Amino acid sequence: QSVLTQPPSASGTPGQRVTISCSGSSSNMGSNYVHWYQQLPGTAPKLLIYRNNQRPSGVPDRFSGSKSGTAASLAISGLRSEDEADYYCAAWDDSLSGVVFGGGTKLTVL
Amino acid sequence: QVQLVQSGAEVKKPGASVKVSCKASGYTFTSYDINWVRQATGQGLEWMGWMNPNSGNAGYAQRFQGRVTMTRNTSISTAYMELSSLRSEDTAVYYCASAIGIAADGTSYYFDYWGQGTLVTVSS
Numbered sequence: 094q095s096v097l098t099q100p101p102s103a104s105g106t107p108g109q110r111v112t113i114s115c116s117g118s119s120s121n122m123g124s125n126y127v128h129w130y131q132q133l134p135g136t137a138p139k140l141l142i143y144r145n146n147q148r149p150s151g152v153p154d155r156f157s158g159s160k161s162g163t164a165a166s167l168a169i170s171g172l173r174s175e176d177e178a179d180y181y182c183a184a185w186d187d188s189l190s191g192v193v194f195g196g197g198t199k200l201t202v203l
Numbered sequence: 204q205v206q207l208v209q210s211g212a213e214v215k216k217p218g219a220s221v222k223v224s225c226k227a228s229g230y231t232f233t234s235y236d237i238n239w240v241r242q243a244t245g246q247g248l249e250w251m252g253w254m255n256p257n258s259g260n261a262g263y264a265q266r267f268q269g270r271v272t273m274t275r276n277t278s279i280s281t282a283y284m285e286l287s288s289l290r291s292e293d294t295a296v297y298y299c300a301s302a303i304g305i306a307a308d309g310t311s312y313y314f315d316y317w318g319q320g321t322l323v324t325v326s327s
Contacts, residue, residue: 095247128313137298137317138248144311181248185309191264192238192250192312
């Protein structure tokens with residue numbers, strides 16, 4: 094059981110916009126930034142969004158993040174086949190004094 | 204360019220220990236924490252702990268307390284994660300990752316670079 098809650102799966106067709114939700118509590122997302130990681134099949138995770146809505150250099154602007162209170166979401170617009178991956182949200186948890194992850198959302202491009 | 208290169212796959216028997224290394228290059232090793240995250244086959248990411256290469260200080264997830272030790276050798280820019288009393292449930296890919304932020308203040312603490320992963324298999 095993960096501390097942060099994500100839907101296990103999401104899907105969309107090429108060109109569509111999809112969103113992935115992440116919910117937490119006051120001790121993690123309520124007081125700290127949320128970050129998102131993309132894990133392509135068979136590879137290590139990669140930083141996708143940091144500090145709720147910031148994109149690292151090289152991440153297309155099709156990816157965007159937002160946060161309100163203890164809920165966050167990742168949006169992917171203009172969906173492409175190469176976006177098919179697992180997506181994880183993460184945050185620091187003040188009560189646990191450590192990083193907590195969501196269970197991950199498997200995105201399928203139909 | 205920043206790289207984190209991990210040691211190769213390991214096969215261990217239950218009760219044994221494993222030590223995985225993570226060699227950093229392309230940046231000042233002592234400037235950023237190294238964290239360890241593991242992933243069992245088909246499962247999600249699980250954070251294990253952090254280690255500050257400058258001070259050697261470390262913090263561990265509660266479930267690994269007493270079983271995990273994170274250390275470093277600054278002369279060769281390498282971090283290590285040792286897990287003892289292995290059981291079959293410890294079979295997983297173990298990743299190291301460099302962190303932006305300060306663990307003592309986790310407000311903004313995230314992983315910008317990851318190693319390629321090391322598969323540890325625990326089997327009798």
